Amino acid sequence: MFSRNKKASSSVSTDMMKKQKRYEALVKALHADIFRYAMWLIKDKAIAEDVVQETFLRAWKSLDSLKDEAAAKSWLITILRRENARRFERKQFDLVDIDDVAVPDPKDFGDVTLEHRELRRIMSGLSEEYREPLMMQILMGFSGDEIAEQLNLNKNTVMTRLFRARNQIREALTGEQTTGAQVNG
Amino acid sequence: MDELTFRRTIYADPNTTDPDVVKAAKDDPSKQAFWDDIKALDAQMIAAASIPVPDNFAEKLILRQGMDEFSQHRKKRPWYVAMAASVAMVVSIGYMTLLAGDNGLANDVFAHVSHEYVNKEIMMSSGNVSTESINKKMATFNGQLSDEIGNIVSANYCYLDKIKSLHMIIKGEKGLISLFVVPDSESKDLKEDFSNDELTGNSFLLESAKIIVVGENAAEVSQLSKTAKVAFTF
Structure with missing residues (x-):
């Protein structure tokens, strides 16, 4: 009964398999980076997971529009940021302002050394305008130009924000050291 | 410089x-x-x-896409394409049990209650789900869970016939029962009572949302429906 449509059927099946393989490769290569980025952006594990799921579902649906695998990272981040913004558009999404819950559940971030915990606290305390470009740079490895394009800012503004982000982190770290010394003294 | x-x-x-x-x-x-x-x-x-990524997260992303793809192709394409899509699906995930007749939403509900699907969900869940984390997800439907409905072992968004729903799996005395929350506006054609050879389901409206309860044991399904009517508010 398959003879008449055998050719069509098998070529469709091959296309599906190809798309499936491509998608799986994309998920395997980038899901960790994308999840981590979502965590730093959203600071809530359950919501971050949901947004990443939505992101990959959308990515699957428009996978054909991704022509160049090398652009996959920034393509996914674009989708993720749009999905995240949609949460705030839905008016029934009756959530408190995400910056009001600035202290993420330490359990969500896993077990780490004291040093890292301190750095995480400081980084997650940065305001979003500094935190986002910083995470794009250190987690995703984006260049200044790529960050500028994602955030729709000019490059000088991005570089200034990156400078201020590190400046604030450094000040927070040295500030703590000073306090420590005073306590000891 | x-x-x-x-x-x-x-x-x-x-x-x-x-x-x-x-x-x-x-x-x-x-x-x-x-x-x-x-x-x-x-x-x-x-x-x-570099914070840790949840266990099996990649598998979960791949599985979700597979379920979504399956329901889309079954609807829109000619039978041989649906067959090819199914073959691809079976090869990659293994959901032969889903090839039932064309009964829209109810069939998708059954698909999401299949042993394989439910087992994967549970495998990927961290165990008991707190009311707090359920309510975070319930916010999408403008609703709230304010009472005990039993031991919830998994809660996740899933797509029923392209409708975003919240799927909870509850451990009953005689087996696992699934409870779905879907927006009413998109689930009008679902019957109040529906069933196939193995599963019994019923659905009811609570303000703006529809609750769907499905399981193998009819008595437990009806018991959970009663509890859910009081425990959820919208």
């Missing part, structure tokens, strides 16, 4: 290859030392930023 410009450039991008910066560092050991400091700080920051 003056000190301030040098520091600003390094702070903005510790991996800069700007020739002026490179030269300035070469000429002045204290500048090089500052650069090394910031590079070390960046290495620390990268390590600290």
